[in-house]
Amino acid sequence: MSKDAFARVSDFLSLSIQIFMVLKNTENEIFTALETLIKVPKQKVTLVTHENPDGDAIGSAIGFGEVLKNYGHEVKIIVPNSYPEFLKWFSTDIEILVYDRKKNRGKAILQETQILFCLDFNEVKRTARMEKKVLEFSGVKVLIDHHPYPTDFCDLMISETEYSSTAELVFDVIQLINLGEYINHDAAEALFTGIMTDTGSFAHNISRPNTFQVVAKLMDLGIDTEKIHAAVYHNFSAHRMKLLGHCLGEKMEVFPEYRSAVMWLSQKELEKFEYQPGDTEGFVNYPLSINNIVFSALFIEKKDHVKVSFRSKGNFACNEFARDHFSGGGHKNAAGGETNLSLEAAVEKFTQLLGDYKHLLLETTI
Numbered sequence: 001m002s003k004d005a006f007a008r009v010s011d012f013l014s015l016s017i018q019i020f021m022v023l024k025n026t027e028n029e030i031f032t033a034l035e036t037l038i039k040v041p042k043q044k045v046t047l048v049t050h051e052n053p054d055g056d057a058i059g060s061a062i063g064f065g066e067v068l069k070n071y072g073h074e075v076k077i078i079v080p081n082s083y084p085e086f087l088k089w090f091s092t093d094i095e096i097l098v099y100d101r102k103k104n105r106g107k108a109i110l111q112e113t114q115i116l117f118c119l120d121f122n123e124v125k126r127t128a129r130m131e132k133k134v135l136e137f138s139g140v141k142v143l144i145d146h147h148p149y150p151t152d153f154c155d156l157m158i159s160e161t162e163y164s165s166t167a168e169l170v171f172d173v174i175q176l177i178n179l180g181e182y183i184n185h186d187a188a189e190a191l192f193t194g195i196m197t198d199t200g201s202f203a204h205n206i207s208r209p210n211t212f213q214v215v216a217k218l219m220d221l222g223i224d225t226e227k228i229h230a231a232v233y234h235n236f237s238a239h240r241m242k243l244l245g246h247c248l249g250e251k252m253e254v255f256p257e258y259r260s261a262v263m264w265l266s267q268k269e270l271e272k273f274e275y276q277p278g279d280t281e282g283f284v285n286y287p288l289s290i291n292n293i294v295f296s297a298l299f300i301e302k303k304d305h306v307k308v309s310f311r312s313k314g315n316f317a318c319n320e321f322a323r324d325h326f327s328g329g330g331h332k333n334a335a336g337g338e339t340n341l342s343l344e345a346a347v348e349k350f351t352q353l354l355g356d357y358k359h360l361l362l363e364t365t366i
Contacts, residue, residue: 026158034156035177037115037140038071045073046113050121051080051128054281055232057120058087059194060144060166064117065094066187067179076109080128084278086235087193092186099130107133114139118154120166122147122329144170148319149329161331164211167194171214188221193228200285201229204311204333236279243273247283254290258354259361261287264299264347284309294364295357297350301343308346310335314366316357325353 045068049057061077069075077096099106110116116137118124122145124131134141135153143154146163163169171191174180183191195215199205206212219225247263254261263283273279284298294313299306308326310318312333319335322328326346328337339346354361 026160030156030158031173031176034142034158034173037142037156038068038073038177038179041072043073043114044076044112045115045117046076046078046109047117047119048127048130048134049077049079049119050126052277053079053083053087053120055087055197056165056167056194058083058090059190059192059197060119060170061190062090062092062094062096063167063183063187063191063194064119064144064170064174066092066184066190067174067182069094070182070184070187071179076113078106078109078130080130082277084281085276086232086278089231089235090186090190090193092190103129106130110137113137116141118143118145119170120145120147122150122159124151124153144173147330162207164205164207165195165198167191167198168211168214170194171218172210183221185221185223188218188223189228192218192223192225193232196225196228197232200282200334201233205331237274237276239274240276240279243270243275243279244283244286246273247280248286252287253351254287254293255351255354256292258295258358259292259364260295260297260354261290261293262297262299262347262350263287264301264343266301266343267303270300284311288313294366295361299343299346299350305338305340306343306346308337308339308350310337312364314364316360316364321353321357325349 047061047065049061065075065077075094077094078099079096081100082098097106097109110133116139118141121127124134127134141154142156143150144158144166146160146166146169148161150157150159158173160169174183192215195211246269247265251265252261252263280300284296287293287296288311294316295318296311298309308328310322312318317332319330319332322330322335322337326337326339328335330336341349
């Protein structure tokens, strides 16, 4: 074996050992089965994300999709509904189908699919109108996700909650099934975007060095991180900026005695500012910039329910709060939920609950 070949093998073994050290919940046999499955040539593979796909969902799907396409598979991506304009700059030629707009085309793709990857969601109901089709899918279903409490709806499940993002997890999975050489520039951009957005530009959801080690490897592939950051965070409409100003100036209430804040927006207000999908992305983070605030909530009125986003600092588990009171879940410091209450009643419920959590909020260390 030449010195170069020996070095490559040594690097791969070292990387594999590092990855296995951080993949705590998934048996090695799962990766062996997945590699065997993927190495069957020229299969029809579809990747599905959750409803209202965010940067991690889209980034994971495009990133993994590019790798599978480069290996020789026929790859499609299906998202349940539309996603924000600031996530439509990726340079990929993979078909990304919006199921709500082209249901018949989506159903036809699923009927032909041999392997279905479910990315960045832990329960099938998060695919919304696609739920029945995903459950009925007769091929092999594979889950790759980092959210806690996954339900058992896939044949192969890779669920690792200590990962910052599904995109970071996808990168490590790609290495372990020996497809790392197929990560091209487009895949690297997408995976970096997933990590960047799910960590709030590396501000939260990071508990291990592995996140930055993965980012370093993606940067080695020549991606322009400043360009990616600008494409995601400096690509908003003027209406969105005015909506943010309105939300912070007129619709935010701060409760210093509970170290908490809440914001809320009605459908009428969204229409006034010509709301587009993704326009409220990140709004819930702003109150956490206030001195001594550790818990923030954003309530948004939809046609038939109220959507809720939660963010927290330190050891206050907003995912447990979401699960216990708003039919939700997520990560310790970033979670979501929903309710059938009116907007006013939902906000009132939240404010009333703060008293029950006062001791935990006051004890939270940041």
